[in-house]
Amino acid sequence: MSLDARLVVTRPAFTLDLTLGVRAGEVVALLGPNGAGKTTALRALAGLTPLSGGHITLRGRPLHPLPAESRPIGMVFQDYLLFPHLTVLENVAFGPRCQGVPKAEARRTAAELLDRVGLAERAAARPRQLSGGQAQRVALARALAVRPELLLLDEPLAALDAHTRLRIRSQLRRHLADFDGATVLVTHDPLDAMVLADRLVVIEHGAVVQQGPPAEVARRPRTDYVARLVGLNLHRGTADGAGVKVGELLLHTSEHLTGPAFVAFPPAAVALYRTRPDGSPRNLWQARIEGIERHGDNVRVHLDGPVAVFADITPAALADLDLTAGQHIWASVKATETHAYPA
Incomplete structure (x- = not known):
């Protein structure tokens, strides 16, 4: 591993204890709900938050004893933090200048990086004259200008609108692929x-x-948070070879397992009926509608019953079924649409 770290940060109501390894050229993303410790971990790697325990080793060298300014790290903050009084070129050249690089050489490095991120023509602009996508690329160029061995990105696309985000995400992926150090996002x-x-x-x-x-x-997925993140219904139960028993409901699956297991299926796989359907599908139960909301181009129906699930249906299906909150309906999911795996 290029980066080998155990990050322990203890606070009165919270403890972060994270072991993290990242190979050279690899991009590792830290995901989690608000308050999970993602930004704390990033700040600990950067030297902005002190460790309560553990270590940080980068290419075999201990980093944790070093102050933030002495670590070979480049960081892109969520709000970019460009210096408003400096030009784009001067912003990118700032890091090398702080490292003692002569002014002319620092400016050459900055110009090369701006060309690489497609902003050579904006070198003389001030940050206030940039779009959000341009500011993000300047922040990335500034982070790379110090020739870091570790690149840290804190929500680098969060400040962008949806259209810009799509384009910049693709560009950022290409820039990260060219970086030969470790990256934590x-x-x-x-x-x-x-x-x-x-x-x-x-x-x-x-x-x-x-x-x-x-x-x-x-x-x-192995937790409710991860299941919601990737858009799946997730339940934990006990597999008996034929399916996974969740509470009193046996969900038949295409996999044959025994013992503790997860079963997952997409909301779009859940079919809804006003009355018990003919043929009685194998995975069938009665449920109560807890809520109905728009979800992209579809409608998401929140169901409670033997298992709590989300069902995604079209607006036309919602009108056809005449569904309302509080109503009791039938729900089913095909065994072939489920996925079971050991817990």
Whole structure:
């Protein structure tokens, strides 16, 4: 691992205890709900929050004894923190100048990086003259200008509107692919994480609850937070070979397992009926509608019953079924639409 760290930060009402390893050239995304410890971890790596215990080693060298300014780290903050009184070129050259690089050389480095991120023509502009996407690219160029061995990104796309975010996300992925150091990205946006990261580390209450490649985490969530993040219904129960028993309901699955297991299925796989359907599907139960809301182009129906689930249906289906909150209906999901795996 290029980065090998155990980050322990103890506060009166919260403890972060996170073991983190990142290979050279790898992008690792820290995901988690608000208050999980993501930003605390990033600030601890940067030297902005002191460790209560643990260590930080980068390419075999201990970093934790060093002050923030002595660590070979580049950081992109959520609000970018560009110096308003400096030009774009001077902002990017600032880091090398602080490292003692001669002014002319620092400016050459800055110009090369601005060209790489497609902003060479904005070198003389002030930050207030930039769009959000341009400011994000300047912040990235400034972080790379110090030739870091570790790049830290704190919600780097959060300040952008949806249209700009789509374009900048793709550009950022290309820039990160060119960086040969370790990268740690903090985000609350699952799409940012899925597109930008090689590996996800999910934190809840200051500890890792799941980690792995994005596709694996999305396919096999292990907590309610991760399931909501990737848009799945998730239940834990006991598998008996035929399915997974969750409370009093046996959910038949396409996998044959025994013992503690998770069962997951997308909200779009849940079918709703006003009356008991003919043929009685194998996974069928009565439920009460707890709420109905718009969800993208569809409608999300919150159901309570033997299992609490979300069902996504079209607005036309909602009108056809004439569904309202408080109503009792039938719900089903095909065994082929479920996915079971060991808990």
